[in-house]
Amino acid sequence: MNLLDKLLIVSGLAFIAITALRNYRINDKLSPLWYLALTAILVLMSGVAYENTTIVSGLHYQILGFKLNWQFDSLSWFFAIITVVAALASSIFMSGDWARYYREKGGNYGMLQVALIANVLSMFLLLASSDLLTLFIGWEFVSWASFFMMILRPTSEAKKAAVKYAIYAMTGAMALLAAMVVIYTAGGSFEFKAVSIAFQGVSFLGQVILVVLLFAGFAIKMGLLPFHLWQAIAYAETPGPGAAFLGAISSRMGLFAIVLVIIKLVGLSNLAEMKFGANSINMQNIIAWIAALTTIIPTYIALQQHDAKRLLAWHGVGQGGYMLLGIMMFDSIGSAGGLMHVLNHASYQAALFLTVVAVVYRTGTSDLNRLGGLVTQMPLSFLVMLIGIIGLAGLPPMNGFVSKWMVYRSLLVNGQPLLFVAAVLGTLGTILSVYKLIHNTFLGQLRMEHREVREAPWSMMAPMLGLSVIVFITGFMPGLIMPWIASVQESVGLPAVEYTLGGIAFAKGGLDMIWVSGILFYGFGVGAVIFYLLGGKSKRVHQFDNYAGGHFLSSDVRYHYSNNFYPGLMHLIGTWYRGSFKWFEGVLVSIVSFISALFENMYRSRQPVILLVAVVLAGLYVVYKNYAGVVS
């Protein structure tokens, strides 16, 4: 029994155990141990990433004459370690006081635990897929596991979002299934290598259709444009730590599949040679532009949100664009940046979501217009959110900067000014939006009802702080995780990045984060010396003791500047997105419901006619088939 067998068996056992014990309190404290065990197994498996080998599981299953088995390579391992660490953080977070709180609010805590392990197990199955059939089965498991987690909150909005997701997911699955049929017909099997055989076998149009079907199927999961509407609301409505887990990694399964199928199996050269419009644009450019627009549009939707969870969830959609954009540059730096951003995003996104959940735990709301001034009450949570937003905004010295830097560097090397501006536009929008998040939550006026609020309990603080340490360390020494990324690149046929402990070795301008962080902290140090050692001693004053143009401020005056935070910008760009995508979605929904109503009506009222038509058509077909030759 090798390590992959153990991984799958332990996660299966964990699923069974957590499901069986879901109504017992002992499960609360026990479940993080399962994730710890899974993490340990993955760490033991790290040879897969460092030496770039493949482990084939001894487990297999026979279905309809197809033998299903599973394997792990560096790509699978990379996504699996992120998954399991995100799950570990979420499960520790929810194991203590949060569980009690959730039960008191009437939530079914046991089912949340089951949903989490179901997600992890299904993701392992997907990541371990060794042919198209196991990929598809894993894909379906992942979709339904996310759906399961999304419907746990019994509000109508959550259900609506979850059902919307299910419809999107089914559409994606249909696209994937259609692509598999094409591959099976043209390539002869469901083996991964059948994809390239099928690719040679079909016409140019067939190739395009194949790529579009595969890409659309995976893009739906990732929330890429124009399929971005489902994700943010569905994730934001998922109960607390579940949202952190989904936001951190769930939608990245789409990226995993894109890297596996589109990059590795279809191949870079095939994509680059798929040219349209008198060879002016190829498939690579098209996907890169989809990625770039995905960074911009959801980010500026996030800017408009006034609910902290939705704001973060929309950013999650937007950051997915950076990952794909980097990978679509097909070079060593860009694709390394894109892949590294998966890990980076998971770390800060989980930290940020958990912080928001901690704030909700203490104050009861994530509405950005009903918070404020919490930094004095929850200083550690503030610190975690600060580290998280610096990561999300991609500023030095956090890890988000490293991966975004690589994407920018690659866009520069490849001479893509417009994509570069698109990426920067996304980053700037993110800075504006995350400042609004931290300002409206932790800065400004503290509301009267929050004056007794205390710091989140340690069961919540520990995973939050742990994640922020990851955010900082991987930013300070990106070389710690670069070997994994280099192996992933090698295994999927991308050029491997040259790295150092501090960052990237690249002629004509590399990156050394140890220096960059050192310089920055030196600057802060000098700034602190200038501020604290020179000049008079400052006096702390109460928050009401400030300039109000001659008015007296008191606790009944709410003057926190929170609603419509960027009026100038909104005045300008607000008109640009009057929901054209929502309109498009609405049109599609109307068309589908119209057609289904039409069919239903036909079927019910004209059933004999349909039967007659069907019989006549079938008869005609038989006649044509048998006698066509005779007549001519």
Add this chain to the structure above:
Amino acid sequence: MNYSELLAELFLMPLVAFVVGLLMVLMMRKISARLQRRIGPPFFQPIYDIIKLYGKDTQISHGLIHDIGIVMAVGGYIGAELLLPVPGMDGIADKGGIITLSYFLMIPSLGMALGVGQCANPNGSIGISRALTAMLAYDIPFILIVFGAAWHYESTSLVGMLEYQQTHQWGIVEMPLLAIAGLFALQGMLGKQPFEIYIAPAEIATGPMVEMSGKYMGGLFVMQSFQLYTAGVLYASLFLGGGTTWLELLPKAFFVVAIPMSIAFMFPRYKTEDVVRLMWKWPVMLALISLAFIL
């Protein structure tokens, strides 16, 4: 680079930047005074101002983040100074690069935003909302300039860019349109008219500075001198060939910084959305045309 050099650079680069920055502040005040037919402040006035602000009795702090905001605002620029290659000192600058530098330039804005946010004064927050929107406005042309320069000089390292210009021609000769777009971005970055709504010096009660007293204001004053130095030297390095000696570099940097102040009084003040509109239209258009020539 050995340790003594490193220590010398760590100490000297911010110091030089501070002194030069103070001189630039003085120059700007002199220019604006002469344009308004005044004599202007005496030579040591910027120093007096800093001493006065730091020495005030009333130093109002609204909490730890208020303090840290000022530290981040000043510290971010000190970090940026170390990444700017200057004559005789480019060891540290070699470790960074133009992309890192442009992100360092956003840190002071974020630091100031955090500090002001902690003050719990809506007037301050309004100022920050405007300041960040303005940053979104002028950073788009700025980033196009960064792209154009890095592409043209085939390097993201500022040291490499200077070497290129010293063997070829100055950037402004080879990329004139990009240099003009750079002037727009410079005007916005320094917050001079018509892009000064977020500072609005005449209406201090409705800007980010509303709760800044004593050394908090002094810290921002120090930050301003660093900012002027950074802008001047960066522009000179990107387009005017930098300098092999200080005598060559400093006149260029002073000249660059003098431009925004000299033309500032010709303009009214734009609303925030008009700042964005203008910045995303003309300089971006110029920069894109220039990129079309370069690429």
